Structure formats: C-alpha cells, structure tokens
Amino acid sequence: MNLPYAPSRIEAVEREVPVNKALLLGLYRQMLAIRRIEEASAKAYAQGKIGGFLHLGIGQEAVCVGAVGALRPEDYVVATYREHGHAYAKGMTARSILAELYGKKTGCSKGLGGSMHLFDAEKNFLGGYGIVGGHVPLAAGVAYKCKYLGEKRVTLCFFGDGAANIGGFFEGVALAALWKLPIVFICENNLYSMGTPLYRSLSVEDVSMKALAFGIARDRFDGEDVLRVRARLAEAVERARETCEPTLIEVRTYRFRGHSMSDPGQYRTKDEVEEWKKRDPLSIARRRLVEEADADEGELRQIELGVKAELEDAIRFADESPPADEYLPFTIKE
C-alpha cells in the first residue's frame, strides 16, 4: 500500500505496558460495552428512533477508555461530538446515554440535547460539543476553577485532528499554558477531519508539535492498546495534578465507520479500513488477556454476556421511557 496516512507512518512505540489482568479485564469490559452502545445506536438510528446526527466511535474505544481510566472520579472530562464512549468511561450508564440519544426524559440531559449533548454533573462529565474546538477554552476555564479553589483535580480535554486548525483550540491551549493549569489536551487523531485526510488539512501532521509553540509538555503514540493509552495518560495527568503543567498529547486512532451515519466513507479504500481493523483495540485487548494473562474463554464469555444483558436492559429502558418534557428557560410569553 502506498498511503500517506498508512499505519507505517506512525512512530514506533518504544515500550510495551505489561498486562495487569484485573485492570485489563475491566477496561476490556468498558470498551466492549461502548462498542455495543454504538452498534445499538446505529440500529436505533436506522429505525428512526434516533434523529439528527450521530457520530460513532467504533474503532477508537481504547483512547477514551484508556485516557479516562487514568483519571480519578473527581476529575473532569470535556469531550467532542463523538463522545458516547467517553461518557460511559466516565461512569455514565448505558441507560442514561441511550435514553438521551432517543430524546427521552430519562436521558442524562433530560432528552433535551441528544447525541452531542451528554452531561452528568455527578460524574463530572462536562459534555459533548458540536462546534469543533469551541470547547477547548472552556476546558481551560474549568481547569482554572480547580486551581483557583485549590482542588487537586485534573481536567481532560479531548479534541480531534479537525480541531487542530481552529482558533478556539489555540486560544484555549494558550490560556492553559500561560496560567499553568492542571489540564491534559488529548487529540484523538483519526486521520480524517470528516472526509479530508491529514495531509490535506495539516501542514505539520504531528499535532503534538503544536505544544512547542506554547512551551508545554507533549506526547505522541499509537492508540490501539488500551493499557498503553492509560499508562501514557497517567504521566500527563500526574504532571497536571502535581505541578499544574498542561500536556498536549496526540494519539493516533481510526474510526471503522463513517464520520456520521450519513457518511459512506468513500474517501477511504476498503484495503485501508481492513488494514486498520487488524488493529481493532478490542481484539488486541482480548488477545493480550488470553495470551499474556491466562484468561480463559469462559471468563471472557462471562463478561460478554454481562455486557449483552446490560445493553438489552438499556435499549428496553430507552424504548419504554417517556419523551422529553418541554423545557423553556425563559421566553416572552405569548
């Protein structure tokens, strides 16, 4: 293959993170549940139960699960419009996520937002954001609050490669660097901003290089191994928590589906997609569990059945819940 954005271009990973069986079982379960949530969403979308726009993260699960896995419950997550997995990883339930996508009153945002508007104040999950890059300065503000109040809390701000060109990204990182805020910016670089490949949207394809302009720490690695993502994030999270130093991280990843449900993905070859599917983060985690931690099939089957039951319950819950109530903050009455 001769693709400018082929896996071979990604920098080699310099060290393998050894398997901790209990930890990896937990992360694997989360990734599996997220994939099943995404598959259930796609099905519900096709059935007309979910309207509007739906962006699935199938293929990228190791990034959100590994990164959020490096946080404490009191830490904050600010995510993008492809954020169902991030919400789940932060502790939100499949029920509250699916019900929100369905526009039901029992959804995490009372069904008033939908797919790009997952919020949970108790879990410190600060939302999906539909305006690319607009959330980056906002995340800096959340981190400022933590520093101002003397809390040892870290804010983790996700963004995509598409956001790496927009003003909001630069203004947000600039403030975080200037004010030395406890924050980690993590670029989920899935190689395409919608249908435009990296080499046509970024003059420097290594997004982590932008850290140099702000004088902050940076890191860059492949995102298919959830243990690696978690371990590398842990370093940046520690830096933020202990020394209030921001870090800019680029993680290379790949979405197996289109940008949104309406995207057939014709800008990528079948070969390219198949090549990436060989590095499916779920398969990698499962393989490592079996080969390096002696997990047996029965044990893994147990997890998979548990996830199946969780999703069946969540889908039924979303189906049966009442639709969103009217909610008008204020208006001039007719």
Added chain:
Amino acid sequence: MPTMNIIQAVNDALRLEMRRDPRVVILGEDVAKFGGVFRATSGLVDEFGPDRVMDTPLAEAGIIGAAIGMALYGLRPVPEIQFADFIFPAFDQIVNELAKFRYRSGGQYPAPVVIRTPYGGGIRGGHYHSQSPEALFIHTPGLKVVVPSDPYEAKGLLLSCIRQNDPVLFLEPKRIYRASKGEVPEGDYTIPLGKARVVREGTQVTVIAWGSMLHTALEGVDKAAELGISCEVIDLRTLMPFDVETMVESVKKTGRAVIVQEAPRTCGFAAELSATISERAMAWLEAPVERLCGFDTPFPYTLEHEYMPNGDRVLSTIQKTLDW
C-alpha cells in the same frame, strides 16, 4: 450619598460584589494593572490580587470560553470585552456555548457569566469602536441583555446580573460613561431585571429608549414639552427579557409610540418592540409606531453626527405621530 459617573458606579459594584462573594472573578484585556481601557476595573487587582483580576491575551473567544468553564462549577466570572465591536471573535462562544448551556445540559449546568462591554457611538470611534450589536444577542435565546442608562442604574443592575444564574450581556453606553453623573448609594442595592422604568409620565406619546439614547430621547421630549406636547418616557433597562407590560400599558394610555435606538434600523430591536406594541395594543393606537434609528450603513466616522439620533430628530418623530 456620593456622586459618581457610570464608570465609577460599575467599579463600585464590582468591588462590592468581589468583597461579598469570593467566587466573583474578572478577566479581560488590560483589566488588571491598566484598570481596563475605560478604567472600569481600576484598582481592583490591588485589592483582590491577580488570581481574581486577570489580564488575558488578546483572545476574545478564549476569554469567553474560559469564563464559561469557570462558571460551570460555581465561579461567577465577569469578563470584560474591551469594545462591543471586539465581541465578534467570541460570537461563537456566546451563541453556541454560553447561551445554550443550561438548556442542552438538561438544566444541570447554569452558566452565570456576566459579559461587560462598552458599546455605542458618539465618541468619534468610527467603524470599529462604535457599534450597537444588541439585536444580535437578543436574538440568541438563552441570554439576557441589560443596558444601564445612568450611574444609579449601572450599579443596581450589574449587582442583579452577577447574582442570578443566567448568562448576561451587560452593555455599557460609553458615550455617557463620564457624562452621566448622579447620586449612587454607597452600600448594597439591586434593581430587578426584566422591569422597565417610567422615567417621566405623560399623556400623548410614549417614547421608549435605553442606554445613551434615553438621554437623547429626553432632549427631544423636553423640546416637545416647550410646544405643549406631553410625553411618557420609558427606560427599558433589560432588553431581554423585556418588560412587555409596562410598555404596552403606557401605549394604551397615550395611543402613540416612538422607539429610539442608535443601531441600524433594519432588524434592529426597535422592530421587535414595534411588532409587540402592534400585536398587543392595536386597538389603542392613534398612529403607526415610529422607529427613530441609526442608518443601514457601517457606523460612520466623519458623518457620525448625521447618523446618531438627536433631540431634534426625536422631536420631529414625536410630531409625526401626532400629525398622522
């Protein structure tokens, strides 16, 4: 009671609230050491320190975005945008993030950000230092828009804004920043949002204005009084949500309405007020509702005196409704 101008009243309100509530922080371009381009935050950094009064880079989207993040978990940021003309780099933050936050999070996250910004013409500021963009923000559901017209109003309204939970755009009429002086109580007091003020009672024509145009309106009304014309004058104070009842009740009494705004005419806020009056008081109207506005042109530098409504134009508009 001390006499203050609007800048001093704003400064007094900020100082009072920062003493009372440690969650209140200020951020913006040159707001700390410099004290703000018009000195509205003068001296605050000395009393409250650089963690509460923050100079920022020239990055309006960053300023407003960061303020939203601060507000979500309980700080009460009062960002300053140096001139209302400079608010547009932050338009996305205000329209897409700030205004929608409470709604799209199902009520979990109110975003109590009060954006202060000097607006309006009359200081020969030209294209980039004179605009009145209130209609763009009134047209953005989820925001409140408040405009004080004198020092007493400025302090009482600003304190109300900081103490409630919705995002507010607080537009300060810079033409009368120093020209408008008056007695301002030293201590704590608030003026409720959403309530207009009848500045002068009258019987023949209702004249509605806000900010510096209130003073222009009064100039015209004084001239009308010399001709024996009795006008009722309303200072709208809160443009969103605006006080329908006070305005409509007045028009039902007088049968005529003149709205004075310095923003361009087409799709300006005066159009919304005119429509509301027509819908609610049609049977009481003796003449069409009149709008006296700026022109549909970029804000002019040399021709500013032609552009700005003045007392004579207010008078002739009042007369037009009487002659109809």
